[in-house]
Amino acid sequence: MRVDLILELLDIPGQLVNVLSPISGFGANLVTVIHRRDDKNDDGMIPVKITLEGEQKNLIQCIDKLKEMEITILEINGVVSKEKLRTILIGHVIDTDIRNTADRINKLKGTYIVNLEIKLSDEGGSSAMLVIESDFGMKDIVFKKIREIANEKSLLIINEV
């Protein structure tokens, strides 16, 4: 059987080889690789489409290995598996225990904060940008959790449309 994957990789030399080398070890064949350099995003990541062929159990092992290597799998057989969400929090983001805020978001199933940047304001308080990667379909749950935390800590929340 075959499986199509779209991975998100950093556009640096050697990155693709590192990702593909474990595949043969699981008895799967690499059928195609399409490197979409023109679609590089603002974080320097590019989508790479690969097609693998092999026994079902071998293909599952390959996918598990990629996940273990913390490679982002955007799609499996055309089904979106991960999405990136962005949100800004404004207020006393640090004083209201930013660690606690991050931990509570990270506890959600298949959800991780992959980037957190904070800027202090001249008038007190701070603004934080959270880039969150979550399993597809988790968006509403993630935003609900952020809203709950923001209300509790009196933070202004700015979510994506």
Place this chain on the structure above:
Amino acid sequence: MRICLIGFGAVGQGVVKIISLKKKHVKNKFNIELKVVGVSDSSGSAINQEGLDEELLLDIKSKTNKIYNYPKYGDNSLQGIELLDNVDYDCLVEATPTNISTGEPAKSLTLKAFNDKKDVVTSNKGHLALFFNEMISKAKENNVEFKFEASVGGAMPIINFSKKTLPSSEIESIIGILNGTTNFILSRMTSEGSSYKDTLEESKVLGIAETDPSQDVEGIDAACKTVILANSVLGIDCVYDDIEIEGITNITSQAIELAKKEGYFIKLIAEISKDKLKVAPRLVKKNSPYAIEGTLNMATLKTDLAGDVTVVGKGAGSIETASAILTDIINIKKTIRE
């Protein structure tokens, strides 16, 4: 068509100006003869059944700020609702300032005109945001036309557009930028890296923000428009108090910088659907239809058949808003003929 205009501020003067500019065009193209027979401001009124001179009205207002100084036909004893009993007209153009506490004087003026079997065109949001259903039912009861395209998005076509151009599609939601002042402030903060406070001051100097900008920056104006669109386009029975509102007063330049770095802008977005009635600052992608700048307004209508349809236009300004009023006046006459 004999027009009685109440409210002679920026929008009212814009209406008179474009009637002066376009009356020949309207006559030639639609066979509608526009005549301003009564005008009222806070000082008094001017009435002439044969028609007032538009340029003279504007000149008197600009020089004396009081319309009762209009030669021969000026009257300082009649204003507002009293004018309606003293002039014979076909259509009331109601352009008084929005009052979100009581909806007055727009509500009383409009109901009085309906009872007198007159059509009404308005740019006012207060009475619509507070008493939408009551206003619509009274218009129907009296079998008169009631149009309010100018109350949402100035020159951006949306209410008439959704009804006349997209009747085959069901509109599921509307997401848009419905306030030009806040869009200007947020756009400037993004391009200049300036603080909210400094940008608001700059907007006041430029005449984009009012001396008391609270209706705009606290999201009240956008919330009123949200109620109007929810009721008139999506058929959601709601009033102002049903809207969840967060303005832009707490937006920091640091937040805007962080958004920009990720390829996003912060915009004051109105979201209108059966599940959500909300006005709040949101992140929008740099190259998306929401990334409009300056005082522009936009709205994306999500439809079942036509997909996403986006409209953009100037959301404020005397002539732009007046253009929507004139369109409504022309449409009333066309509807009556049809």
